[in-house]
Amino acid sequence: MDKKIVTSWDDGSFYDLRLSDLLLKYKIPAIFYIPTFWTQRDLRDEDIVELKQKGFEIGGHTVTHPIDMKTLTYDQQLREIAKNKIWLEELIGEQIKSFAYPRGRYDETTILAVKEVGFENARTTAIGNFVLPDDPYRIRTTVHVYPETPKYNKPDWLKEAYRLFQYGDYFHLWGHSWEIEKFKLWDQLESFLKHIYENVYSQSQ
Numbered sequence: 001m002d003k004k005i006v007t008s009w010d011d012g013s014f015y016d017l018r019l020s021d022l023l024l025k026y027k028i029p030a031i032f033y034i035p036t037f038w039t040q041r042d043l044r045d046e047d048i049v050e051l052k053q054k055g056f057e058i059g060g061h062t063v064t065h066p067i068d069m070k071t072l073t074y075d076q077q078l079r080e081i082a083k084n085k086i087w088l089e090e091l092i093g094e095q096i097k098s099f100a101y102p103r104g105r106y107d108e109t110t111i112l113a114v115k116e117v118g119f120e121n122a123r124t125t126a127i128g129n130f131v132l133p134d135d136p137y138r139i140r141t142t143v144h145v146y147p148e149t150p151k152y153n154k155p156d157w158l159k160e161a162y163r164l165f166q167y168g169d170y171f172h173l174w175g176h177s178w179e180i181e182k183f184k185l186w187d188q189l190e191s192f193l194k195h196i197y198e199n200v201y202s203q204s205q
């Protein structure tokens with residue numbers, strides 16, 4: 001199958017380990033974006049190394065996961081982005097290339113800082129995209145793994161995922177493993193990872 005599959009998981013929750021086993025089972029690649037100090041980050045340092053050793057990519061997600069990067073000065077943003085990158089690189093012994101904007105909030109200043117620090121790409125939280133991203137510093141995703149919430153205009157993620165998987169040359173699933181646990185989405189997620197696996201591996205032979 002001629003489709004680029006990307007999954008990405010933010011915040012470095014302890015449930016990333018359970019998620020990583022599920023991804024391995026269905027041979028799905030992933031990037032784990034990990035902040036340095038933040039309440040949702042409860043992966044231990046050795047767990048982050050383990051994710052790397054399992055073959056997954058580790059990405060930057062700032063030091064403190066600011067509520068809105070746009071409200072910080074350029075220098076403050078630069079420090080948030082750079083110190084997290086240096087920490088992760090020392091931890092896994094390899095250069096970190098990918099970044100995700102905390103809460104998807106950024107502006108031109110943030111992009112300048114991300115480039116200055118040496119990141120090659122950055123992911124937003126925009127959904128609904130199924131063509132290959134044309135701007136590496138404004139990567140848009142396809143579907144957010146999150147329960148249906150009509151009040152906030154959140155569709156049924158699984159229906160959206162099956163629908164949008166039919167189109168285009170790109171599919172990017174993203175979310176937070178602590179939300180998968182909180183909202184009991186593990187079975188739904190596994191059914192969809194299996195769907196990706198069956199499509200990718202049955203048609204490529």
Ligand SMILES: [Zn+2]
Nearest residue numbers: 010011102103
């Ligand atoms: Zn985050």
